[in-house]
Amino acid sequence: MTAAPLTLNHQAPPDPQQPVAHTLSLTAEDRVRSRHPFTADSGEPLYLDLPRGTVLNHGDLLQGDHGQWVRVLAKPEPVLTVTAADPFLLLRAAYHLGNRHVPLEITPRYLRLSPDPVLRDLLHQLGLQVIAETAPFSPEAGAYGSSSHAHSH
Numbered sequence: 001m002t003a004a005p006l007t008l009n010h011q012a013p014p015d016p017q018q019p020v021a022h023t024l025s026l027t028a029e030d031r032v033r034s035r036h037p038f039t040a041d042s043g044e045p046l047y048l049d050l051p052r053g054t055v056l057n058h059g060d061l062l063q064g065d066h067g068q069w070v071r072v073l074a075k076p077e078p079v080l081t082v083t084a085a086d087p088f089l090l091l092r093a094a095y096h097l098g099n100r101h102v103p104l105e106i107t108p109r110y111l112r113l114s115p116d117p118v119l120r121d122l123l124h125q126l127g128l129q130v131i132a133e134t135a136p137f138s139p140e141a142g143a144y145g146s147s148s149h150a151h152s153h
Contacts, residue, residue: 003045004045005044005046005047006022006044006045006046006047006064006066006068006070007046007047007049007064007066008046008047008048008049008062009050009063009064010062010064011050011054011056011060011061011062012061012062012063013059013061014057014060014061018071019069020061020068020070021068021069021070022040022042022044022046022070022071023040023041023042023070023072023073024038024041024046024062024070024071024072024073025041025073025074025075026038026056026073026075027137028074028077028114028137028138028139030075031055031056031057031072032055033048034049034050034051034052034053034054035049035050036048040070041073046070056072057072057074057138058073058074058136058138059071059072059073060072074136074137075136076134076135077134077136077137078114078115078134079105079112079113079115079132079133079134079135079137080112080114080115080119080123080130080131080132080133081111081130081131081135082110082111082112082113082128082129082130083129083131087108089127090111090128092126093111093126094111096122096126102114103140104139104140105137105138105139106140112135112137112139114137115132
């Protein structure tokens, strides 16, 4: 008989000192799913039952009525990491990618996005260095509260 999943319905901000029973490694896409079954890194079945629109971040803590804490980890996934010697080039790239509604991680040193050969070529043409790698991906939530949204223009 399979154990019933632990239902997680409370989100708390990161607290590295908080002891946890489990960790839950999720991709950027998984971290915007508020009601979904997952499996903890330990193999424990979990079920997220969070308010719609919840976006989980690396380090967030989750808890349910059972009292156990679960730490969310940003799972390494295929990404393109974009760098430039000139910070203006990074700003310019962020502008062009934003116009395309691309989920984008923005830092002072690099931009990070999901792999896309057309965007990779555009970034090369703009004079940026683009490296395909596997790394945690934490795109900006944006004005709509999640890193992936759909709307018509």
